[in-house]
Amino acid sequence: MTAHDVETAPSAESSAPRVTVERDGHTLLIGLNRPEKRNAADVHMLQELALAYGMLDRDPELRAGFVFAHGDHFTGGLDLADVSPRIGPDGLDTVPEGGVNPWQVSGEQISKPVVIAVQGTCLTFGIELMLASDVVVAADSTVFGQIEVARGILPFGGATIRLPRAVGWGNAMRWMLTADTFPVAEAHRIGLVQEVVPHGEQYARGLELAHRIAAQAPLAVQAALANARQAVRYGDAAAEAALQPELVRLVQSEDARIGMESFLSRTPANFVGR
Structure with a gap:
């Protein structure tokens, strides 16, 4: 995908866009776009991602979302150096007007299905995006980690709620409470991902599934x-x-x-x- 193929979700910040947005028929392609930082999510990225989800939810011509990442890694997790100072007395607010929390833990959920394709490193906020989506395709290169407790915080994007439900209590606690990373084979075994494909094929397969969903009523x-x-x-x-x-x-x-x-x-x- 080249620069002229994409537009960017609107953002109040003036720095380079962190999220690319492309319409492909009835599917909205949402790309994490900070590859030089392993797509670590700063507040700018979280805001743009929320706006992209809001766009998906509101537009009647859009029927499905497809979330992916530019570069070799889905995400290295949160950019704590940028995010931590923004946590106030009421927590962290990264949803601008017109946006929808992409973790969908604010009481508002998008009405359209979301497919996610992941590869390389997929930590913390990336797993929580997966848990808030509907179908996950993973490259066989992917390594996962819900490592917040090793940083002195808890997962606050829904993993404490959704991970036990998705993979079972023991499996969730095994990985969430130890902060250990785990391979794609384990993610597939416990049901965190639905399909595993060779590295480099995750984008095409994820998009194929998103288009398949968008073709239905x-x-x-x-x-x-x-x-x-x-x-x-x-x-x-x-x-x-x-x-x-x-x-x-x-x-x-x-x-x-x-x-x-x-x-x-x-x-x-x-x-x-x-």
Whole structure:
């Protein structure tokens, strides 16, 4: 990907952009762009990432997000020299107006699915981005680490909440409380990543999956995602109660008609999001 292929998410800061944003059909490509620092996340990057997520959530033409990283590494974690001084009495606020917390731990979640492709080093905030996403593709080069306790802090981007749920209590505590790093084979074994591919192929495979999701009926995709999240957050009964009303709503949509016509004619569906 070259410089002329991308735009940047708007930012209040004047320094070089930390996040690239590119529209590829109905998919928004969001790239961490600080490769000279192993994509360590300073406040500037976190703000731009929040704005990119806000763009994904608001734009009705966008149906899926794809998060990746420029360079050899997904992220070396937080740039503590920049981030720590910004932590005030109420914690750390890195979400500008129009943005959505990319960790989605503020009570607001984006309505669109997100696919992430990782490679090289993937520490702390990177794992928490994965946990807040929906599908993860990892290069076989990737090494992971939830190492905050070795720096005297706790994971504050959702790992304490989501990691035990995603990989099981013992697996989560094994890695989160020791600050040990672990290889991609272990990440795949415990379910932190869904697919492992040879290094260099993670971008293409992740984008392929994002496009595959974006090609489905967007109202149905968002409803399925929302119901699954409802079950996780509020329990099975709440999600079960919403199933029939959601079915009634969706079956009345233009996309449901298009989907049925596609089924009967055995031709690809071109969904319109209505």
